Structure formats: C-alpha cells, structure tokens
C-alpha cells in the first residue's frame with residue numbers, strides 16, 4: 173500500500189504551486205533576437221485559466237443519475253442493457269468463455285500485437301461480413317470498441333483520403349461529431365430523420381447524398397440507428413444504393429447493434445453486406461459492447477475492404493502506424509472472450525440465443541411502453557416508437573420536456589427525447605408512462 177504523510181503532501185503541493193514556467197524557455201531552441209518577449213506565467217495562473225469542459229451529452233447525464241438522491245429515480249439514458257430486474261447482465265456464454273480462458277495455460281497477459289489478436293479479428297469480421305467474407309482482402313485491426321474504431325478509421329481517412337468531408341446523419345450518436353472533427357475531417361450532416369413526422373426523411377437523404385461533393389465520406393449506421401431507432405427499409409436501401417452508385421462516395425459503416433437489433437445477427441448485417449456485395453469501397457467500425465455485453469472491455473474492430481491482398485498489407489501497415497503512438501496495442505480480455513465464444517460451435521449457438529433474448533426483452537418493453545402510455549390516458553400517436561428498432565425509443569419529446577422529466581420525476585434521459593428501453597422494467601414502466609403522459613399531454617410530440 174502506498175501511503176503519504178500529510179507533511180510530504182504539503183511539501184509536494186507547495187513545490188508544484190511554486191513552479192514558474194517561462195514560456196520562452198520552452199522555445200529557446202527556435203528563439204532569435206526578433207522573438208517577442210513573452211512574460212513568465214506561473215503554472216497556477218495557467219491552470220486557473222483553463223475553462224471547465226461541458227459534461228458529455230450522454231455520459232454526463234448518466235453521472236447525474238448516479239449522483240441523484242431520489243429513491244424512485246429511473247435511468248433510461250445510456251444505451252446499456254439491463255435485465256428485467258434493472259441490473260447489468262453478463263451473458264452466461266461470456267462467463268463460460270472466461271472459465272475456459274482461466275483454465276487455459278496458453279492464456280497469458282503478454283502485450284497483443286499493435287493490430288490486436290488477429291484470430292479474434294478474423295472471427296469478428298466473419299460475424300459482420302458473413303461466412304463468405306473476402307477476409308484475404310479486408311484490412312482489420314482490433315480497436316477500443318466502436319469509439320476507437322471510428323477514431324482509427326477517421327484518422328486513416330484524414331491522413332490518406334483526399335476528400336476530407338464526412339457526412340453524418342442528422343441526428344447521429346453525438347460522439348461521432350467530436351471523433352471525426354478530432355481527426356481533422358470536416359464534419360457535415362445529411363438529413364436523416366424528419367421530426368415533423370417522426371419518420372425517416374428519405375427525400376432529404378437522397379437529395380443530400382446527391383448534393384455532397386464527389387468522393388465524400390458517408391457515415392451510415394449498419395442497423396438500429398442511434399438515437400432514432402429508425403432504419404431504411406430494404407426498398408429504401410435500394411434507392412439509396414442507386415445514388416451511391418452514381419456519386420461514388422466512400423462508405424463508412426458504424427455497427428454497434430448487430431444481433432441486438434432484431435435478435436438475428438445475420439439479418440442485422442444485411443445493409444452492410446448488400447453494400448459490400450455491390451462492390452462499393454467500405455470501412456467498418458464494429459463494436460461488441462452491446463451485442464456481447466462487453467461495454468467496459470472496450471472490444472471492437474476497424475476494417476477496410478481492399479481491392480486485393482497486397483493493398484490490404486499496405487493499409488494494415490499504416491493502420492498500425494496510427495495505433496502505435498495512440499495506445500500501442502489493445503487490451504486482450506474482451507477480444508479473448510469474443511474469440512473463445514465464436515471459435516466454439518456450441519458456445520456460439522448459446523451466445524446467439526442469449527443475444528436474441530436481450531433483443532426480445534427490449535422489443536417487449538417497446539410495445540409495453542406504448543400500450544401503457546395509452547392505458548394511462550395518452551392520446552398521442554406513438555406508432556413511430558412501435559416502428560423503431562433496437563435499443564432506443566426516439567419519442568419526439570423536446571429538450572424542455574426531457575428536462576421536466578428529469579427535474580420533476582427523476583427520469584434521466586438524453587435531451588433529444590431518446591429513451592433507452594433497456595432501462596425499463598415491470599417495476600418502473602407505469603411510473604415512466606404516467607410521467608411522460610403528464611408532460612406531453614396537450615402538447616405536440618412532433619417538432
């Protein structure tokens with residue numbers, strides 16, 4: 173155990189606050205006689221001038237939920253699965269894989285290679301692209317979940333792809349904006365969701381795809397769009413593919429809900445596979461946070477479909493150059509779990525059943541929410557919620573209504589009207605429905 177005596181801490185803190193940074197000292201090597209004299213500034217002053225950062229639009233609310241004292245508080249904010257009792261769930265197939273790993277002498281704690289565990293990557297890519305995936309020409313690296321995958325992919329594009337315009341749906345997962353801007357890409361939006369009808373804005377989407385500069389990057393959600401839960405139908409995908417064919421953008425798929433959306437991992441991969449089969453160039457950011465329940469294990473992949481194996485090797489070398497100075501190599505526990513599950517036929521079967529059971533519970537909460545809203549007297553048309561898919565209900569409530577739900581009823585949700593259905597259960601359903609009814613009654617739920 174490390175212990176500090178109070179006097180040592182005081183001594184350390186006194187020394188730190190006494191440090192005076194001479195800004196000119198840092199630039200001594202390049203300074204010349206004509207350099208302006210920069211006044212010395214104390215470190216205390218410099219740190220005092222750092223402005224406080226804003227709380228995150230999703231995780232900041234989750235933190236506020238944890239801090240809230242109300243006994244009846246409800247967390248429908250973060251997209252993380254909860255069981256019928258409102259508790260986090262470790263999939264039994266994941267536990268089983270951990271047991272297998274624990275008793276396997278070959279499992280160790282060595283560094284993974286920069287590009288991660290390639291046996292895991294192969295399993296993960298087959299899961300996404302399908303059994304006939306052309307793995308020999310897909311450059312794939314293990315990443316820190318979907319966020320890390322977007323970050324590595326975004327950096328790769330910023331470094332090597334000439335068109336720096338990325339178009340993301342409006343709305344999209346809030347972090348997409350920050351990730352891609354952080355990579356140095358110009359983040360633009362395309363129309364996706366029409367808040368006046370609470371439905372997909374197909375016309376707007378087609379028009380914005382057509383109007384985007386040639387060769388732009390298009391970010392598409394593979395399934396269970398976050399935050400709207402509104403996906404194009406097969407027919408609408410056909411129309412979108414026509415424009416994509418005409419315009420030749422680079423497609424960047426984000427896939428965080430495969431299997432978790434419909435309960436069928438193959439069905440949820442349909443849009444991605446259609447685009448790859450049609451021969452379009454594709455990048456894929458894949459996450460195992462939701463569908464394997466591996467949130468804190470930070471487990472995903474980033475892949476680029478290449479023309480051939482030689483191109484794949486070159487791209488792999490550059491992806492490694494991006495990863496090494498960022499975090500050297502990925503953590504190994506989560507990827508070992510996914511590899512172990514997907515390498516064992518029986519365990520894979522068990523996993524698919526468990527994943528489907530999560531999707532089923534969420535789906536039943538979706539219909540129960542709409543039924544209960546009607547039962548408690550809401551006369552609004554909530555059919556858009558029933559039509560949506562995946563983890564979220566995009567209710568149509570505006571930010572003031574969301575604030576009211578949080579401030580008056582201790583129901584914590586994001587301010588865009590998104591509800592994480594996994595946070596609902598038989599204990600809190602009526603309370604949530606009554607509260608939503610109270611704040612939406614007589615007001616519009618379209619914007």
Ligand code: LMR
Nearest residue numbers: 230231249250251345398
């Ligand atoms: C969400 O959208 O709630 C999740 O993807 C969690 C996150 O990191 O934002």
